[in-house]
Every structure is written in structure tokens, then in C-alpha cells.
Amino acid sequence: MISKFLNLSLTDEQHALLEKLITNSKKININEKDIILSSAETNKFIEGLSVLTRKLAQIEDIDIVFCWVKMRDKTYVVARSDDVDVDVSKVLDVIGGGGHSQASSAVIKDLSFEEIERRINTSLFKNIKKPVVAKDIMSYPARVVSEDESVYRVNELLKKYGHSGIPIVDSKNNLAGIITRKDIDKAIKHGLSHAPVKGFKSHGLVTTGPNTTIQEIQKLMVENGIGRIPIIQKGEIIGIVTRKDILRFLHGRNYLKYPEKTKGKKKYDFTVGQVVERMNSLFPKKIIKIFELVSIISRELKYRAYLVGGVVRDLLLGIQNLDIDIVVEGDGIIFAKRLAEVLKARVESHQKFKTAVLVLEDGKHIDIASARVEYYEKPAALPDIEPGNIRQDLARRDFTINTLALSLNKNSFGEILDFFGGRKDLALKRIKVLHKMSFIEDPTRIFRAVRFEQRLGFKMDSQTEKLALSTIDLNIVSELTGIRIREELIAIFNEENQHRALKRLYEIGALKKIGINIKMDKLQLENIRSTVKMAKKKSFHFTKGFEMWRMILIILMLNRGAGFIRKWCTEMKIRKRDMDIISQSVDGYVQLKSVLGRIITKNSTLYSYLIDKPEELKILISTISKIHYENIKRYFEKLSNIRVLINGNDLKNLNFKPSEDFKIIP
Structure with a gap:
């Protein structure tokens, strides 16, 4: 056998x-990969x-070979691999x-054979992943x-879930066949919507x-000309692999290499070690401890738990985000209660959605949810919810950059799950929806897209922006x-x-679609920018409640009448207290602008001009001119903390005669 390879x-x-x-070769197996390691020594360079090394691979019929030979000092x-993995x-x-x-290849001077083998072995275990099954x-x-089940009912289910086929089970819950959309369409065409689907199911199940x-599954699909294969364990169907699942997996594998247009841009395909290092640098030790507890409890309950959403996105971007969202493949409420026992926390649960909020002793919150699927019966409606897995849960998110998940499970802690190209879009700095109906189903995503654009310095990709514009034109907002x-x-x-x-x-x-029909010209935008900047000055010590959002709404409503403001605020379900502050500010703007247009000595x-005015109005007035600013500044620095401890009645009781002097503060 060997002689045929020892050619001239x-x-x-x-x-x-x-x-x-x-003679010295030995075969090892790492994650179902056969590997040859061999070494030798010679007193001269050959x-x-x-x-x-290539011939050794041919002789042993092994795809992966490592050889090291000491020649003199x-x-x-040399290593060779014919395995793409x-x-x-x-x-x-x-x-x-x-x-x-x-x-x-490598050339080494100061390592023993044993150390070389040890390092190669360690690196092999690190770089050879378990085969995808x-x-x-x-x-x-x-x-x-x-x-x-009737053909009609199955047709409705296929439309609802977007499936092209579905398994059929008998009365004992054993797999009996599969019916495809093509089968259903034929039955309906022949007027058999009322008939049970068992008459149209596919036989000869694979x-x-x-x-x-995954390679064996692909082979089964090709050899049998099918697009879906039920997965059976102990006689029960536990899942199904479709062509879409295969393509999604292959896309994910290729995606990690990033397309050409991301060259020169920061990439986010971190190793598990790098992810864990970032976690330790961005999260307080207390949060890290909670993640470790989540890992233990998920194993105990036989669940799988993941950190999801914006916190994972920001982790990859290097931004601290302590809004912790955890999704479990299992019952989120049961999981939350078990975690609460250990942390001595309080649980607020929502049975309908299988979600819970964990309230820690320091008042911090952790959101825990069951993995779920959402379906929208009509545009802009709240979704119907059903249990699902982590991929289905991530598929209901607004944008690809928010579909990232981080495994908190013991055997994969720190691994990033990226089913929808979120890391690529982080690298490209783009906001991208997951599907064409995204804005139709939930138009609030348009506002979130704009918010993320400004927060992260990203931009909607052209297709996403077109979909947003189309949704707005359809008046769905x-x-x-x-x-x-x-x-x-x-x-x-x-x-x-x-x-x-x-x-x-x-x-x-x-803006026009939500009743704010004003032009955002340079003057208006500069007014908002300068007012926000003014509100952040350290010299302004707010003694009453101040809200940035109220101040901006006041600016937008300045040229609106009281009736419009109250009607709009009522439609937006704005609280009465907030509505009163907005109305009072708009009503008092012109008068206060006038009286504070000169230095008040x-x-x-x-004090009398400003004591009962909303803080937002004071800030808005301060941006009009230098004189207005000086008046407002003096009020905040010297007068805002003063509280008059007596009133006119107190003075009358002291036998003072009522007069204009009652109002004077020295």
C-alpha cells in the first residue's frame, strides 16, 4: 500500500x-474530525x-495533517487541510x-516536540467547532x-405562519405525512376545501x-427532491429542517467573513473570549454575577437563556447599557421566580405574554421573557403571540442591529447569535428592517429608526427608507x-x-401624519438646538419638575391655539398635569417675553414674574436675547430657592395696613 506513494x-x-x-504518526479525533499528528528528527536539512506532509495525508486517507521535523537546530x-471547516x-x-x-507552516527554534504538540492540540480544540447537526x-x-383537519383550515394556517408545508400527525400523534401548499392549492381548485387533509398528504416520508x-441533511434533500425533513426523536416529531433553515445556516457561515464593501470598516465578529472580556469591562460585577446565575438556573430548568436586543448591540459597539433583557426558551415567569428566589428580588409577571420584571433590592429592573412569535392581524394593531424559539423571537425585532443575542448557557456562554446579519449592519452603520411588511405591521418602527439613526450615527438603507416612506404615504401612521x-x-x-x-x-x-404640521426650517431647528443646550447649563437649578420632552413640545406648539393643544394632547393621552404645563407655557410665552425684555432690577x-411659571418656559425665554438670559439666570441663581414664609393675612394679623408694599421682597 505504502509503496505506491513512494514514487521516483x-x-x-x-x-x-x-x-x-x-511510523511516528498518530490519529486523533476532535469534534468528529480525524487528524494526523507526526514528528521526526534528522541531522541535516531535507x-x-x-x-x-501531503503524501502522508494521502497514505493515511486523512484530510487534516500536522508534521514537525527537527533539522539541525x-x-x-507544516500543516495541510482539505477540510473547509x-x-x-x-x-x-x-x-x-x-x-x-x-x-x-512555521519555523521554531526553542520549543520541544512535546510543547509543540501541546500547543497544536490546544489550538485544534479551540478552532475546530462541533459539527452543525x-x-x-x-x-x-x-x-x-x-x-x-380540513383543507380550508390548513390553508389558513399556512397563510398565517408563512409556511410552504406542514407535517400531519395521526390520532396517536405519530407522523403520518406532510402536506404542501401545492397540495392544498390543488385540493381547493377541485372544490375540496371541506375534505380532511389525510387524503392529500405525501407518502414515503423521509x-x-x-x-x-447538515451535510447529510442536504444530501437527503437532494436525493429525494424534497424541501423539508421532519426531525424525529423517540418516535415524536421535535422539529423540522427546511431549505430555508439550510440557507440561513450557510448564509450565517459566509456572513462572518463580511462582504467586500465592509473593508476598512470596524468589524464585530468577536471571539467568545473577546465578548466575555467586553462584558467584564462594561457590566458591573453584580450584573456579571446575575448572568452566571442565569446560566446555572437555565441548566437546572433545562431551558436555554439569552441576553438580547439593544444591550447586545451596545456591547459590541463598546457602549455601556444596563437595560438587561433576557429571553428564555421556556416559561419566562417560572424562570424569573426561580431567579428571584436566589437574588431575593420581587417579581412582577404578565401571564398573557409569559413575561416578568425582576425588581432587585437596589430598585434596578431585569426584563425576562419567554421566546415567542408575533402575528399581526391588521396594520398598526397589537400582535397576537405564540410560544417560539430564540430565532423566532429575534425575528420579531424591529431592525437587524437589534436581533443579536448572547448565549448565557454554560456550554456556549458568550457566543453571539446572529441570524439576520446584525453584525454586518453594525459594520455598515445602517438601520435595516427584517422584512418588507415591518413598518406596515408596526409603524412606530419608523420613529425608532429615526431615533437610532441619530443616537448611533447610522442611516436607514435605501430599501428601508423606501418602505418607511411608503407606509407614511399609505396613512398607516x-x-x-x-x-x-x-x-x-x-x-x-x-x-x-x-x-x-x-x-x-x-x-x-x-410629523404631519401625527398632527405636528409645522415646517422644520433652519430657524426652528436652531431654536430647538439652542434651547436644549441652554437647559443643560449648570447654573440653572430646577426647583420644580423639568422634562426635556415637554419643553420641545412647547416649542412645537408655540403658534397653536389653546383648543388645538388640548385636543392634540388628549389624543396623545398626555397626562393632565403635563398638558397644563404645555398650555400654560404656550399661553404665557408672549407676555413673559415682553416683560423680561428689559433688565428687572x-x-x-x-420673582413674581417667574415663581409660578413652568421651568420649561423659563428656559425657552432665556434663549430670546442676552437680557432675557440675564434675568432668567439671576432668578435661578438667587431667587428660585426662596420660599415666602408669610402671606398678606399674616401681615394684617400683625396690624400692618394692606398696601402694594405687601408684594415687595427686599
């Missing part, structure tokens, strides 16, 4: 060295170790190697229908188990409830760069 292209010295490598290491250049990086994924990519829990590799619009506006107005966000909302026509006069 090798010298006698190379023949001898190859014999040594064959060329062609790379050729000998140096050790030469094993990059030998990364493996040899630990000993200073170079090359590419299929061929790599059915249970890793399948859609679960599997949706099934009874074989007695199934497989949860540990079948107007169908939102006042509460939902109010919450989005408050969130935007409490961010930085509010003037830019308003300009953007004006440009895409969203008497403290009592200045």
Missing part, C-alpha cells in the same frame, strides 16, 4: 523521512516537508505560523396538524434524527393609538440631537 519523485532522504513520519512545522493557518497561529486555510438549525417546536449533520405615538415622541425628545431627529421626521413626512418683581 522523492529522493532517498525524502523516502527515509517519510518512512519515519509514517527539502520538501510540505510534499511529504530548527524545527519545521478547519483553517490550519489559525491553528498554527499559536506557534507563529503563517499561510492560508489549507496550507500553513439537525437540532442546531431545525425550526422548533414543530407545528403539526391532525390528519382530520425523516432523520436530531444529531444528523395615523392608525396608531395616541399612547404609542406619545411614547415614541417622548423617547426621541429625551435623546441627544433632538433637532436632527425632528428634521428627519419632517423630511419623511411623519427688583428681586420681588422678577
Whole structure:
């Protein structure tokens, strides 16, 4: 067998060295990958170790081979790989190697054979991941229908879930077949909507188990000409793998390399070690401890738990975000109660949505939710909810950059899940929806897109912006409830760069659709920017409640009548107290602007003008001119904390005669 590989292209010295490598070779297996390791020693330099390594691979019929040979005072290491999943250049990086994924080499002076082998072994375990199998990519829990279900009902289910086929089970819950949309369409065409689906199911089922590799699944699909394979365990269907699952997996694998247009941009495909390092630098030790407890409890309950959403996005961006959202594949309320026991925290649960809020002893909150799927019956409506898995839960998010998840599970702690290209869009600094109906289903996402644009310095991609404009043109934004619009506006107005966000909302026509029909010209935008800047001055010590969002609304309402303001605020479900402050500020603006247009020398006069005025109005007045600013500044610095302890009745009781002097503060 060996002799056929020892051809005349090798010298006698190379023949001898190859014999040594064959004799000294040993086979190891790491995550189901067979690997050959071999070493030898010679007292002279022999060329062609790379050729000998390749021949050793052919002789042993192994795709991955590492050879190291000491020649005089140096050790030469060569690695070859014909396995696309094993990059030998990364493996040899630990000993200073170079090359590419299929061929790599290194030259070493000061390491023993034992140390070289130890380092290569360690690097192999680090770089060779477990093979992807059915249970890793399948859609679960599997949706099934009874074989007695009508064609009409199954058609409705396929439309609702967007499936092109669904498994059929018999009365004992055993898999009985699969019915596709094509089968359903044919039955309906023949007027058989009322008939049970068992008469149209596919026979000759192809199934497989949860540990079948993705390569084997692909082969089954090609050989049998099918697009979905049920996954069976102990006789029960536990999931289904579709062509879409395969493509999603392959897309994810290729995605990690990033497309050409991201060259020169920061990339976010961090290793697990780098992610954990970031977690330790951005989260307080107390939060890290909670993550560790989540890992323990998820294992105890046989759940899977993930950190999700904005906190993961910001972690990759290097921004601290302590709004902790955890999603579990299981019952979120049960999980929250178990975690609360350990943390001695309080739980506020919402049974309908299977969500809970954990209130810690220091008052901080942690949101815990069951993984779920959302369906929208009509535009702008609140969604219907069903249990789901982590991928389905992430699929309901607003933008790709918010679909990232971080595993808190023991065997994969720190791994980033990225099913929808979120890291690529972070690198490209773009806001991108997950599907074309995203804004139609939930128009508040338009406001969130603008908010994230300004907060992160990102931009909606062209397709997303077109979808936003189309949704606005269809007048769907107007169908939102006042509460939902109010919450989005408050969130935007409490961010930085509010003037830019308003300009953007004006440009895409969203402001007009919610009743704020004013032009966002340079003067208006500068007024907002300068007023916000003024409100942040340290010399202004607010003694009454101040809200940035109220101040911006006051600016937007300055030229509106009292009737419009109250009507609009009522539609937006703004609290009466806030409505009164907005109305009072708009009503009092012109008069206060006039009386404070000159320096007020008497403290009592200045105090009387401003003591009962909202803080937002005072800030707005201070931006008009230098004189207005000086009056307001003096009030905040010297008078705002003064409280008159007596009134006119007290003076009369002291036998003072009522007069104008009663109002004077010295």
C-alpha cells in the first residue's frame, strides 16, 4: 500500500523521512474530525516537508495533517487541510505560523516536540467547532396538524405562519405525512376545501434524527427532491429542517467573513473570549454575577437563556447599557421566580405574554421573557403571540442591529447569535428592517429608526427608507393609538440631537401624519438646538419638575391655539398635569417675553414674574436675547430657592395696613 506513494519523485532522504513520519504518526479525533499528528528528527536539512506532509495525508486517507521535523537546530512545522471547516493557518497561529486555510507552516527554534504538540492540540480544540447537526438549525417546536383537519383550515394556517408545508400527525400523534401548499392549492381548485387533509398528504416520508449533520441533511434533500425533513426523536416529531433553515445556516457561515464593501470598516465578529472580556469591562460585577446565575438556573430548568436586543448591540459597539433583557426558551415567569428566589428580588409577571420584571433590592429592573412569535392581524394593531424559539423571537425585532443575542448557557456562554446579519449592519452603520411588511405591521418602527439613526450615527438603507416612506404615504401612521405615538415622541425628545431627529421626521413626512404640521426650517431647528443646550447649563437649578420632552413640545406648539393643544394632547393621552404645563407655557410665552425684555432690577418683581411659571418656559425665554438670559439666570441663581414664609393675612394679623408694599421682597 505504502509503496505506491513512494514514487521516483522523492529522493532517498525524502523516502527515509517519510518512512519515519509514517511510523511516528498518530490519529486523533476532535469534534468528529480525524487528524494526523507526526514528528521526526534528522541531522541535516531535507527539502520538501510540505510534499511529504501531503503524501502522508494521502497514505493515511486523512484530510487534516500536522508534521514537525527537527533539522539541525530548527524545527519545521507544516500543516495541510482539505477540510473547509478547519483553517490550519489559525491553528498554527499559536506557534507563529503563517499561510492560508489549507496550507500553513512555521519555523521554531526553542520549543520541544512535546510543547509543540501541546500547543497544536490546544489550538485544534479551540478552532475546530462541533459539527452543525439537525437540532442546531431545525425550526422548533414543530407545528403539526391532525390528519382530520380540513383543507380550508390548513390553508389558513399556512397563510398565517408563512409556511410552504406542514407535517400531519395521526390520532396517536405519530407522523403520518406532510402536506404542501401545492397540495392544498390543488385540493381547493377541485372544490375540496371541506375534505380532511389525510387524503392529500405525501407518502414515503423521509425523516432523520436530531444529531444528523447538515451535510447529510442536504444530501437527503437532494436525493429525494424534497424541501423539508421532519426531525424525529423517540418516535415524536421535535422539529423540522427546511431549505430555508439550510440557507440561513450557510448564509450565517459566509456572513462572518463580511462582504467586500465592509473593508476598512470596524468589524464585530468577536471571539467568545473577546465578548466575555467586553462584558467584564462594561457590566458591573453584580450584573456579571446575575448572568452566571442565569446560566446555572437555565441548566437546572433545562431551558436555554439569552441576553438580547439593544444591550447586545451596545456591547459590541463598546457602549455601556444596563437595560438587561433576557429571553428564555421556556416559561419566562417560572424562570424569573426561580431567579428571584436566589437574588431575593420581587417579581412582577404578565401571564398573557409569559413575561416578568425582576425588581432587585437596589430598585434596578431585569426584563425576562419567554421566546415567542408575533402575528399581526391588521396594520398598526397589537400582535397576537405564540410560544417560539430564540430565532423566532429575534425575528420579531424591529431592525437587524437589534436581533443579536448572547448565549448565557454554560456550554456556549458568550457566543453571539446572529441570524439576520446584525453584525454586518453594525459594520455598515445602517438601520435595516427584517422584512418588507415591518413598518406596515408596526409603524412606530419608523420613529425608532429615526431615533437610532441619530443616537448611533447610522442611516436607514435605501430599501428601508423606501418602505418607511411608503407606509407614511399609505396613512398607516395615523392608525396608531395616541399612547404609542406619545411614547415614541417622548423617547426621541429625551435623546441627544433632538433637532436632527425632528428634521428627519419632517423630511419623511411623519410629523404631519401625527398632527405636528409645522415646517422644520433652519430657524426652528436652531431654536430647538439652542434651547436644549441652554437647559443643560449648570447654573440653572430646577426647583420644580423639568422634562426635556415637554419643553420641545412647547416649542412645537408655540403658534397653536389653546383648543388645538388640548385636543392634540388628549389624543396623545398626555397626562393632565403635563398638558397644563404645555398650555400654560404656550399661553404665557408672549407676555413673559415682553416683560423680561428689559433688565428687572427688583428681586420681588422678577420673582413674581417667574415663581409660578413652568421651568420649561423659563428656559425657552432665556434663549430670546442676552437680557432675557440675564434675568432668567439671576432668578435661578438667587431667587428660585426662596420660599415666602408669610402671606398678606399674616401681615394684617400683625396690624400692618394692606398696601402694594405687601408684594415687595427686599
